[in-house]
Amino acid sequence: MSTHDPVRFIAKNLRVDLAVIADMIAPGSRVLDIGCGDGTLIDHLFQTKNCDARGIEIDMAEVTRAVAYGLPVMHGDADIDLQHYPDAAFDYVVLSRALQAVERPRAVLRQMLRIGTRAVVSFPNFGHWLVRWQLLSTGRMPMTATWDRPWHETPNIHPCTIRDFFDLCEHEGYVVERWLAADEAGRRSPWRRASRMANLFGEQGVFLLRHR
Amino acid sequence: MHPVASIARRSYASAAMDQPATRAETADSPRHTHVTFDDGILLECGTTLPSHTVAYRTYGTLNADRSNAVLVCHALTGDQYVAEDHPITGKPGWWTAVVGPGCPVDTNRFFVICPNVLGGCMGSTGPLSLRPRVDGSDSSEPWGTDFPPVTIRDMVRAQKQLTDYLGIQRLFAVIGGSMGGMQVLQWAAAYPDSVFAALPIATASYHSAQNIAFHEVGRQAIFADPDWQAGQYWRHGRIPARGLAVARMCAHITYLSEEALTRKFGRRLQNAPKDSTEAINLFGEMFEVESYLRHQGSTFVQRFDANSYLTITRAMDYFDLAADCGGDLATAFKGSRTRFLLASFTSDWLFPTEESRFVARALNRAGANVSFVEFPTDKGHDAFLLDEPDFHRTLAGFLRGCAMHAGLEARP
Numbered sequence: 001m002s003t004h005d006p007v008r009f010i011a012k013n014l015r016v017d018l019a020v021i022a023d024m025i026a027p028g029s030r031v032l033d034i035g036c037g038d039g040t041l042i043d044h045l046f047q048t049k050n051c052d053a054r055g056i057e058i059d060m061a062e063v064t065r066a067v068a069y070g071l072p073v074m075h076g077d078a079d080i081d082l083q084h085y086p087d088a089a090f091d092y093v094v095l096s097r098a099l100q101a102v103e104r105p106r107a108v109l110r111q112m113l114r115i116g117t118r119a120v121v122s123f124p125n126f127g128h129w130l131v132r133w134q135l136l137s138t139g140r141m142p143m144t145a146t147w148d149r150p151w152h153e154t155p156n157i158h159p160c161t162i163r164d165f166f167d168l169c170e171h172e173g174y175v176v177e178r179w180l181a182a183d184e185a186g187r188r189s190p191w192r193r194a195s196r197m198a199n200l201f202g203e204q205g206v207f208l209l210r211h212r
Numbered sequence: 213m214h215p216v217a218s219i220a221r222r223s224y225a226s227a228a229m230d231q232p233a234t235r236a237e238t239a240d241s242p243r244h245t246h247v248t249f250d251d252g253i254l255l256e257c258g259t260t261l262p263s264h265t266v267a268y269r270t271y272g273t274l275n276a277d278r279s280n281a282v283l284v285c286h287a288l289t290g291d292q293y294v295a296e297d298h299p300i301t302g303k304p305g306w307w308t309a310v311v312g313p314g315c316p317v318d319t320n321r322f323f324v325i326c327p328n329v330l331g332g333c334m335g336s337t338g339p340l341s342l343r344p345r346v347d348g349s350d351s352s353e354p355w356g357t358d359f360p361p362v363t364i365r366d367m368v369r370a371q372k373q374l375t376d377y378l379g380i381q382r383l384f385a386v387i388g389g390s391m392g393g394m395q396v397l398q399w400a401a402a403y404p405d406s407v408f409a410a411l412p413i414a415t416a417s418y419h420s421a422q423n424i425a426f427h428e429v430g431r432q433a434i435f436a437d438p439d440w441q442a443g444q445y446w447r448h449g450r451i452p453a454r455g456l457a458v459a460r461m462c463a464h465i466t467y468l469s470e471e472a473l474t475r476k477f478g479r480r481l482q483n484a485p486k487d488s489t490e491a492i493n494l495f496g497e498m499f500e501v502e503s504y505l506r507h508q509g510s511t512f513v514q515r516f517d518a519n520s521y522l523t524i525t526r527a528m529d530y531f532d533l534a535a536d537c538g539g540d541l542a543t544a545f546k547g548s549r550t551r552f553l554l555a556s557f558t559s560d561w562l563f564p565t566e567e568s569r570f571v572a573r574a575l576n577r578a579g580a581n582v583s584f585v586e587f588p589t590d591k592g593h594d595a596f597l598l599d600e601p602d603f604h605r606t607l608a609g610f611l612r613g614c615a616m617h618a619g620l621e622a623r624p
Contacts, residue, residue, distance in 0.1 A: 052581075054581060054582075060585070060586060060588075063584075063585050064585050064587070064602055064605075064606055067553065067583045067585050067606050067609060067610055068602075068605045068606045068608070068609035068610075069609050069613070070609045070610060070612045070613025070614075070616065071583075071613060072551065072581050072582070072583050072613070073583055074554075074572055074576075074582055074583055074584035074585075075569075075584050075585060075586060076572075076584070081573070081576070084573040084576040084577050085576050085577070085579075086577060086578075086579055089579050
């Protein structure tokens with residue numbers, strides 16, 4: 001297969017996770033899904049919300065699967081290819097569970113909010129209590145259902161916590177229009193107004209951003 | 213003028229069939245289905261051809277609202293016989309893996325049109341055609357090397373005349389590989405509203421210096437053949453078979469890959485032909501790869517005209533779509549609503565993936581809807597013509613998706 005093995009976070013309950021993201025997207029909008037995999041989300045957005053949804057994916061086998069299914073997906077790299085899109089070409093740019101795997105997360109976020117009016121970002125939360133507990137109690141890198149690869153094998157080179165992400169948005173001047181913490185299955189966690197609680201008990205964070 | 217029976221094969225009604233500026237017969241191309249346009253075509257070089265013929269084949273049936281037409285553009289040495297046995301060689305069509313009933317370009321569903329390019333030698337006007345006199349009648353001499361230089365844009369303009377003549381306002385898809393892919397890009401740039409889906413395969417938006425260099429070697433081989441006779445070989449009843457064969461052999465290497473050559477031939481030897489005059493043969497043996505290339509060369513000269521080869525290689529060399537649009541390829545596609553599929557192959561060093569990616573990025577800058585896939589294969593540039601199941605599945609799926617967006621019925 002390709003020498004560029006997939007560098008992405010593998011979601012265990014993809015459909016539920018993507019349903020949370022799809023909820024944040026208005027019908028009929030133009031959407032770019034970065035790291036779209038086999039195109040499940042863009043197909044869902046076209047079928048149920050009549051969106052003009054397109055995708056970029058780094059894993060060629062996934063690209064082939066998506067295009068062979070009739071979905072508009074191109075091979076590309078979030079770190080390299082976003083610069084080629086014009087300003088405000090999309091209403092939403094989605095980065096689902098891939099922020100922690102890109103080389104320059106800040107630059108990718110900037111590009112997302114340049115080419116899209118809004119950005120939807122989801123990432124696994126490194127502040128979850130089990131991660132904290134494992135590091136504290138064993139003194140070794142955590143291994144959980146979400147963080148399930150040894151430190152030397154993981155493609156997730158930029159893990160962050162929900163609080164870290166709030167700080168980054170503040171620093172970069174992004175407005176958090178909506179956010180939620182969810183468990184691994186994508187179910188919403190009940191700590192909507194308490195980011196510290198969400199940071200402790202949420203397995204992943206989902207954010208809807210726009211420029212200030 | 214003799215009516216050509218094959219023109220009556222067409223299984224559709226065309227309102228445009230009796231346009232005064234067209235006639236369906238010429239003296240010099242009696243064997244191929246064709247149409248002749250008498251209203252003149254102004255070429256990019258500034259010369260006007262007072263009349264020109266487009267030879268073409270069609271497969272399948274045009275539906276009632278004329279929305280299921282697919283134009284297939286052939287490569288340098290291809291022709292209109294894409295999905296049927298070739299009338300000269302008797303070999304199967306050059307893209308039977310892709311075009312036909314149940315194939316990715318399904319002729320049960322789509323009305324497929326494949327024209328021979330302007331400058332070609334399979335019935336369309338080219339260097340082999342009889343040169344018209346000043347009064348408009350045909351002389352007894354072919355154009356030869358006096359045939360005006362044509363460009364990819366000229367080829368596409370001639371194809372647009374054909375689709376207009378067939379009464380098709382919007383093509384559902386335009387598809388082609390290599391030089392055919394250049395034509396696809398030109399179609400999408402020049403007639404964006406006439407192309408719903410564009411599939412440029414194993415191609416580029418300009419011909420690279422390396423590719424021009426290989427073409428030049430081929431052309432010099434033809435010039436160096438004593439039988440070329442300054443391009444007027446017909447006067448001596450000869451063809452520059454040796455030079456054209458060498459040109460083909462050289463080009464053929466560029467269509468393959470080192471890996472494929474090793475896999476197919478390695479260093480294996482075989483007996484040299486008895487009549488071999490070459491002193492360098494040791495023990496009467498030759499390498500299998502030599503024999504293969506010679507076969508490719510000798511079969512090619514039976515079906516292709518040397519002056520056409522010169523004309524068409526030049527057209528490819530001059531192709532640079534961005535240069536025609538002020539230097540930025542994205543401007544060629546600004547505001548395009550066409551859906552694109554770019555496809556390339558890992559071992560293709562004639563039109564490497566980076567050249568397709570360059571086009572994909574320009575389409576991104578233009579805000580166009582683009583799919584882009586590279587297929588792993590060791591078969592080199594030729595892969596687009598060969599059995600590549602992933603490639604074929606992807607073509608089929610892309611066209612299926614486009615048909616849904618175009619509102620095409622599953623059956624015409």
